[in-house]
Amino acid sequence: MTLVAGVDSSTQSCKVVIRDAETGELVREGRASHPDGTEVHPSHWWSALQTALSDAGGLDDVAALSVAGQQHGMVCLDENGEVVREALLWNDTRSAAAAADLTAELGASEWAARIGLVPVASFTITKLRWLARHEPANAQRTAAVCLPHDWLTWRLRGTGDLADLVTDRSDASGTGYFDSVTDSYVPDLVSLGLGRSDVVLPRVLGPAEFVEGPVRLGAGAGDNAAAMLGVGGGVVVSLGTSGVVTATSDVRAEDPSGIVAGFADATGRYLPLACTLNAARVLDATARMLGVDLEQLSTLALSAPAGAEGLVLVPYLEGERTPNLPDATGALHGLTLTNATPANIARAAVEGMLCGLAVGLDALVSQGADVSGVRLVGGAAASRAVREIAPTVFGVPVTVPAPGEYVADGAARQAAWTLTGGATPPEWAGAESTRYEADAVASVRERYREAAERYLTR
Numbered sequence: 001m002t003l004v005a006g007v008d009s010s011t012q013s014c015k016v017v018i019r020d021a022e023t024g025e026l027v028r029e030g031r032a033s034h035p036d037g038t039e040v041h042p043s044h045w046w047s048a049l050q051t052a053l054s055d056a057g058g059l060d061d062v063a064a065l066s067v068a069g070q071q072h073g074m075v076c077l078d079e080n081g082e083v084v085r086e087a088l089l090w091n092d093t094r095s096a097a098a099a100a101d102l103t104a105e106l107g108a109s110e111w112a113a114r115i116g117l118v119p120v121a122s123f124t125i126t127k128l129r130w131l132a133r134h135e136p137a138n139a140q141r142t143a144a145v146c147l148p149h150d151w152l153t154w155r156l157r158g159t160g161d162l163a164d165l166v167t168d169r170s171d172a173s174g175t176g177y178f179d180s181v182t183d184s185y186v187p188d189l190v191s192l193g194l195g196r197s198d199v200v201l202p203r204v205l206g207p208a209e210f211v212e213g214p215v216r217l218g219a220g221a222g223d224n225a226a227a228m229l230g231v232g233g234g235v236v237v238s239l240g241t242s243g244v245v246t247a248t249s250d251v252r253a254e255d256p257s258g259i260v261a262g263f264a265d266a267t268g269r270y271l272p273l274a275c276t277l278n279a280a281r282v283l284d285a286t287a288r289m290l291g292v293d294l295e296q297l298s299t300l301a302l303s304a305p306a307g308a309e310g311l312v313l314v315p316y317l318e319g320e321r322t323p324n325l326p327d328a329t330g331a332l333h334g335l336t337l338t339n340a341t342p343a344n345i346a347r348a349a350v351e352g353m354l355c356g357l358a359v360g361l362d363a364l365v366s367q368g369a370d371v372s373g374v375r376l377v378g379g380a381a382a383s384r385a386v387r388e389i390a391p392t393v394f395g396v397p398v399t400v401p402a403p404g405e406y407v408a409d410g411a412a413r414q415a416a417w418t419l420t421g422g423a424t425p426p427e428w429a430g431a432e433s434t435r436y437e438a439d440a441v442a443s444v445r446e447r448y449r450e451a452a453e454r455y456l457t458r
Ligand SMILES: Nc1ncnc2c1ncn2[C@@H]1O[C@H](COP(=O)(O)OP(=O)(O)O)[C@@H](O)[C@H]1O
Pocket: 010, 011, 012, 013, 239, 240, 241, 242, 280, 281, 283, 284, 294, 295, 378, 379, 380, 381, 382, 383, 384
């Protein structure tokens, strides 16, 4: 049996799956936690990867490996390959003013037309602008810029040579300085961010291309592109730290409102995507607030009626990206003496988180996506309340693949692709799915829309 490994270096943890390259059957797996925070030294990802790999039984019998990871994080390296400063992650909003400036400088329509994105604080280019403005010595010392998954692939490769940095088209398309139609970096946009363009950027490998390391190393991917490869297509809603709605397309999305980002996928196509900053952690915070665990939160939420008797939770706990409100805070609206119960609060948290994602689904539809059903993945898809309430908010049937690590699975499938070559990835049997159907409750979204317009800033 030939084995392949897939890695998901995500915001909260590192997961490794080892699968049979031919059938996709899961052979073993491992995981390790990442530290909290939106500013993290990449060495933590490296030690978590080592732990997760050893937890998964190591790589001695593995033929190929690909790393998928959280998108957009800014990893700056000096000319010796040392990390210049802690990486700023996708959910670090300190570059919000830089994003607004960059958008104003070219105009939203030109950004959308040139690279399919309108800058928001998540994208790497805004972090480079922040660095140039606030830490000019670090900006000056930066000899190479890469993304979390690129850096891990490079460390695995082990040469220490900046010229050996590689990436893939899906993650490059989220930087803000890569054109996924011509598949090339845009030097004037690198300059617009960093103030200069004479930095090393990772070479962009094709979907089945590889480089040599301790094992064959695939190009890797952004986590959302890898999840799409892992579940095998459709409209995917992922409820991890971020809430993400994605589909696959033959054309790049160019949305001047910036709600839909025109990313690339991991197969040579495109991945229109809308992303919120507030998903699974809204439930973590609500459970903490109510003094219950996640299982009890789910039970409480399902014991309350749809609409939580008028309670609406607007979940902007980390600020928000969709809509672009980096300084907004969350709020609980509609409290009365009768509806102020733990059950209603739990229900409002689940509904509020899902309503935030439904805004993204609407935006995908307005970009031409056919949303007749969604596939639910990510940590919070393990919640029964989330699975059962999702169709009432989204208004379409929801299928939930068997619990698994779909980002790491997509990376493993890419690793297998490096062994088979060809235009398409190897066919692996899809996971068993459970389908959830329920009538849409339109009033939940209507009341959320009204509440979401009212928020306090930090
Ligand atoms: N049963 C559950 N109910 C609700 N949330 C859950 C449950 N199990 C895990 N989670 C949440 O899922 C999140 C981790 O999901 P994951 O997709 O791994 O995130 P990320 O990819 O951003 O690191 C955590 O916030 C965790 O609390």
